[in-house]
Amino acid sequence: MLRICPHCSNTTPNLSELRHIVRVGRFRRKSDGQRVQRYHCTSCSRGFSSATFNDCFRQNKRHFNHRVKMDFVEGVSMRGIARKQNLHRTTVMRKLLHLGLKAKRNLKKTNERLPKVSHVQFDDQETCEQSKCKPLSITLAVEHGTRRILDLKFHNLRPKVP
Numbered sequence: 310m311l312r313i314c315p316h317c318s319n320t321t322p323n324l325s326e327l328r329h330i331v332r333v334g335r336f337r338r339k340s341d342g343q344r345v346q347r348y349h350c351t352s353c354s355r356g357f358s359s360a361t362f363n364d365c366f367r368q369n370k371r372h373f374n375h376r377v378k379m380d381f382v383e384g385v386s387m388r389g390i391a392r393k394q395n396l397h398r399t400t401v402m403r404k405l406l407h408l409g410l411k412a413k414r415n416l417k418k419t420n421e422r423l424p425k426v427s428h429v430q431f432d433d434q435e436t437c438e439q440s441k442c443k444p445l446s447i448t449l450a451v452e453h454g455t456r457r458i459l460d461l462k463f464h465n466l467r468p469k470v471p
């Protein structure tokens with residue numbers, strides 16, 4: 310498998326640069342017990358692992374990601390998920406941020422793969438964040454006919470305090 314050092318920022322490695330990356334053992338990940346390969350870059354003398362390039366890098370409770378996602382899909386509140394999964398509220402919030410970024414990347418990747426859109430419709434929804442004192446506006450750009458989401462933006466509707 311091709312490995313590129315994340316510290317050197319070598320974007321186009323050739324065969325001689327690949328020799329600078331050597332395997333230096335494995336470790337067992339604490340969260341899920343999976344064995345992860347360690348690598349050492351001899352050109353910058355820094356190390357990394359095969360987990361460095363993973364979406365869930367530095368997550369301690371990665372095995373909760375799917376369960377938290379399914380609870381969010383069902384509409385369970387963040388506090389409800391924390392109670393149900395026996396997690397802290399902050400952990401659930403971090404999982405939500407992680408899942409949101411992942412969903413945004415997947416949406417972008419899907420939209421790049423599908424053909425270009427000829428007709429676009431805009432949809433606007435007003436909702437609130439946490440309480441009615443924090444109104445939000447969600448603007449969606451969707452494809453005409455299929456309703457495929459192309460992009461979305463959030464706007465804060467709170468009046469500016471001078």
Ligand SMILES: [Zn+2]
Pocket residue numbers: 314315316317318350351352353354355
């Ligand atoms: Zn390096």
